[in-house]
Amino acid sequence: MSExxxxxxxxxxxxxNGSLRVTALRGIDLRIDRGEYAVIMGASGSGKSTLLNLLxxxxxxxxxxxxxxxxxxxxxxxxxxSEIRSRRLGFIFQSYNLIPQLNVLENIEVPxxxxxxxxxxxxxxxxxxxxxxxxxxxxxxxxxxxxxxQQQRVAIARSLVCDPLLMLADEPTGNLDSxxxxxxxxxxxxxxxxxKTIVMVTHDDDIAHRAQRVVRFMDGEIISxxxxxEAKA
Amino acid sequence: xxxxxxxxxxVKNLSQYKLRAGLTMLGIIFGVCSVVAMLSVGEGxxxxxxxxxxxxxxxxxxxxxxxxxxxxxGGRGGxxxxxxxxxxxxxxxxxxxxxxxxxAKTPIKRLRYDVxxxxxxxxxxxxxxxxxxxxxxxxxxxxxxxxxxxDMEFGTPVCVIGTRLARMLFAGFDPIGQTMTIDSEAYxxxxxxxxxxxSELTVSNELxxxxxxxxxxxxxxxxVQKRGDLFIQLSEGSGTxxxxxxxxxxxxxxxxENVVQAVDATRRVLRENHKxxxxxxxxxxxxxxxxxxxxxxxxxxxxxxxxxxxxxxGIGIMNIMLATVSERTREIGIRRALGAxxxxxxxxxxxxxxxxxxxxxxIGLVFGAIIPMVITASTNVxxxxxxxxxxxxxxxxxxxxxxxxxYPARRAALMDPIDALRHE
Numbered sequence: 001m002s003e004x005x006x007x008x009x010x011x012x013x014x015x016x017n018g019s020l021r022v023t024a025l026r027g028i029d030l031r032i033d034r035g036e037y038a039v040i041m042g043a044s045g046s047g048k049s050t051l052l053n054l055l056x057x058x059x060x061x062x063x064x065x066x067x068x069x070x071x072x073x074x075x076x077x078x079x080x081x082s083e084i085r086s087r088r089l090g091f092i093f094q095s096y097n098l099i100p101q102l103n104v105l106e107n108i109e110v111p112x113x114x115x116x117x118x119x120x121x122x123x124x125x126x127x128x129x130x131x132x133x134x135x136x137x138x139x140x141x142x143x144x145x146x147x148x149x150q151q152q153r154v155a156i157a158r159s160l161v162c163d164p165l166l167m168l169a170d171e172p173t174g175n176l177d178s179x180x181x182x183x184x185x186x187x188x189x190x191x192x193x194x195x196k197t198i199v200m201v202t203h204d205d206d207i208a209h210r211a212q213r214v215v216r217f218m219d220g221e222i223i224s225x226x227x228x229x230e231a232k233a
Numbered sequence: 234x235x236x237x238x239x240x241x242x243x244v245k246n247l248s249q250y251k252l253r254a255g256l257t258m259l260g261i262i263f264g265v266c267s268v269v270a271m272l273s274v275g276e277g278x279x280x281x282x283x284x285x286x287x288x289x290x291x292x293x294x295x296x297x298x299x300x301x302x303x304x305x306x307g308g309r310g311g312x313x314x315x316x317x318x319x320x321x322x323x324x325x326x327x328x329x330x331x332x333x334x335x336x337a338k339t340p341i342k343r344l345r346y347d348v349x350x351x352x353x354x355x356x357x358x359x360x361x362x363x364x365x366x367x368x369x370x371x372x373x374x375x376x377x378x379x380x381x382x383x384d385m386e387f388g389t390p391v392c393v394i395g396t397r398l399a400r401m402l403f404a405g406f407d408p409i410g411q412t413m414t415i416d417s418e419a420y421x422x423x424x425x426x427x428x429x430x431x432s433e434l435t436v437s438n439e440l441x442x443x444x445x446x447x448x449x450x451x452x453x454x455x456x457v458q459k460r461g462d463l464f465i466q467l468s469e470g471s472g473t474x475x476x477x478x479x480x481x482x483x484x485x486x487x488x489x490e491n492v493v494q495a496v497d498a499t500r501r502v503l504r505e506n507h508k509x510x511x512x513x514x515x516x517x518x519x520x521x522x523x524x525x526x527x528x529x530x531x532x533x534x535x536x537x538x539x540x541x542x543x544x545x546x547g548i549g550i551m552n553i554m555l556a557t558v559s560e561r562t563r564e565i566g567i568r569r570a571l572g573a574x575x576x577x578x579x580x581x582x583x584x585x586x587x588x589x590x591x592x593x594x595x596i597g598l599v600f601g602a603i604i605p606m607v608i609t610a611s612t613n614v615x616x617x618x619x620x621x622x623x624x625x626x627x628x629x630x631x632x633x634x635x636x637x638x639x640y641p642a643r644r645a646a647l648m649d650p651i652d653a654l655r656h657e
Contacts (some may be wrong), residue, residue: 058569058651059372079576082572082577085569085572087572099566099568101245101246110567110571111572114573115572116440158571215254224246
C-alpha cells in the first residue's frame with residue numbers, strides 16, 4: 001500500500017478568463033497509493049473538476065508537479081499526454097461519453113485503436129470486457145439502443161480496456177436512477193477489490209461512504225482528507 | 234496508426250451522413266465533370282481544325298481565284314458577256330520565277346460537271362490538276378495510280394476517282410480500267426484515291442469502301458486541250474460565261490521558315506499582275522499559328538472556369554467539414570480523452586475529406602467521359618477524351634479539397650479536450 005500512483009506537489013492551476021485571473025487550485029499536495037479508492041467531494045467551483053482534469057492529463061498545471069506512477073508528467077508534450085491517456089488512464093463520465101455512431105464493441109476498442117493495437121487483438125479484449133460487464137447480448141448495439149446503466153457499463157469496459165494504472169470517474173451515477181446507480185457502484189467496488197486505483201468525484205455522501213478515503217475540497221484547497229472515517233493530516 | 238484503419242473509420246463516419254456526404258460530393262462531381270467535358274470538346278474542336286490545316290500543309294501557300302463584282306462594267310447595267318477573273322497562267326509563270334525557295338507549284342481548276350458511268354449519272358466536283366497534287370494534299374492512293382507527268386505531257390484522257398464516288402458510281406463493278414464520261418468526254422479510270430483520314434485505316438483491300446472523297450481528278454493538260462479556259466455555266470435558264478485560267482494555285486516552299494518570305498513575294502507579284510484583288514492568299518502556317526493562339530485563349534478561359542468550379546467545390550467541402558467538426562465536437566473530446574493525438578484527429582477529418590473528394594472525383598470523371606460521348610453521338614461534334622484532361626481534373630480537385638479540408642481538420646484537432654467534452 002505504499003507505492004504512490006498519484007503525487008501532486010504544490011499543484012497550482014490558474015485560468016485566465018479575459019482580464020480575470022481565476023485560481024482553481026491553490027497549491028495542493030495529494031498522494032494516492034496503488035489500490036486506493038478515493039472519493040473527491042466539494043461544492044461546484046471548489047476545484048474538484050479541475051483536479052480530475054489534471055489527474056486525467058487533460059490539462060497542465062500552472063505550477064507544481066504531478067507524478068503519475070512515479071513519472072513526472074508536468075512538462076510533457078500534448079502527444080505524450082495523449083499516449084499516457086490511452087495507455088495508463090481509464091475515464092468514466094457522468095454522461096457516459098460513448099461515440100454514437102460506434103457499436104458497443106467498437107466503443108470499447110477506441111483506446112486500443114489509438115495505441116495501434118491490431119483490430120483482431122482489440123476485438124478479443126473488447127469482447128471479454130463486454131461479457132464481463134454483462135453486455136453479451138448487446139455487442140453490436142449502438143449507444144442509443146442501450147439503457148443508461150448499460151451505456152455506463154460500456155464506458156467502464158472501455159476504461160478497463162488498457163488495464164489502466166488509474167481510473168477516474170466523474171459522477172458516474174449522476175444520470176442513473178438509484179437502483180442502476182447502485183449496480184454501477186458495486187461494479188466499481190468490485191474493480192477496487194481487484195486492486196484498481198480509483199479516484200471518483202461525487203457530491204453524494206452515501207457514495208462517499210463506500211470509499212476508503214474522502215478528500216473534501218473548498219475554494220481550491222483540500223479542507224479534509226479522511227481515511228475510513230478517521231482523520232489524518 | 235495504419236492507414237487502412239483510418240480509411241475504415243472515415244468511411245464509417247461518412248456513412249452516418251449519407252445525404253450530406255452526397256451533396257458535398259456533388260460540388261466536386263460537377264467540377265470534375267465540367268472540366269473533363271469542356272476539355273474533351275475543346276480538344277475535339279482543336280483536333281479537327283488542326284487536321285484541316287495540316288491537310289493544307291504548313292509549307293504551302295494557297296492562292297484562290299475570287300470573283301469580285303466588276304464595278305466599271307456592272308455600273309452601266311449591261312452584263313459583260315464573259316466574266317474573266319482570277320489567277321492566270323502568267324501569274325503561275327511569274328510566281329515560279331519570283332517566289333524564293335519554291336519547290337513545286339500545283340495549278341488547279343475546280344469545276345462541276347455531270348459524270349456518267351453506264352446509265353448512272355451524278356453531278357460532282359472535277360479537279361483538273363497536276364500529278365504533284367496528290368503529294369500536296371497528302372492523299373493516299375487506295376487502288377491503282379494517280380495520273381503521271383506522262384499523262385500531263387500527252388494529255389491522255391485518264392481520271393482518278395475518290396472513294397465515295399467509286400462506291401456511288403461503280404457499285405458492283407471494279408472501277409479500274411472502266412470508262413466514264415465527264416460532261417460527255419470519255420475518261421479511263423486509273424486509280425481510286427482516299428481522303429486523309431483513310432490513311433489511318435490499315436485494312437488493305439476494301440479500304441475504298443470507307444472515305445468521303447467524291448471528286449474526280451483529271452490531268453490539267455487534258456482538260457485544257459479539250460475545253461480551253463472558258464467555263465460555261467447554265468444557271469436558271471441564262472448562261473454565264475466565265476473565263477478563269479486557274480481556280481487555285483498551291484505553292485510549296487522548301488522549309489517552313491521560308492514561308493513568310495515567300496508569302497511576301499507572292500503578294501508582290503500578284504499585286505503587280507492584278508488590278509483588282511480577284512484572288513485570296515491562304516497561308517496554312519498562319520492559320521496554324523492563329524489556331525494555336527485561339528487554343529491558348531480557349532485554355533485560359535477554360536482554366537478559369539475550371540478553377541472557379543473547383544474552388545467552389547472546395548469551399549463546399551470546407552463548409553460541410555466545418556459543420557461536421559462542430560457537430561462532432563463531443564466526439565473529438567472523447568477521442569482526445571481516450572488517447573487520440575492531435576495528429577490522429579487531423580488525419581481522421583482529412584481522411585473523410587479525401588474520401589469525399591476522391592469518390593466525387595471518380596464519379597465526376599465517369600460523367601465527364603459520358604457527356605462528350607453523348608455530345609458526339611447526338612450532335613456530331615467531335616470530342617476527344619485525353620488522359621491529361623482526366624489527370625488534371627482529378628488531381629486538381631483532390632488537391633483543392635484536401636487544402637480546403639485542412640482548416641476544419643486543424644480546427645478540430647486544436648480544440649481543448651475539456652471544452653470539447655463539455656460540449657452539448
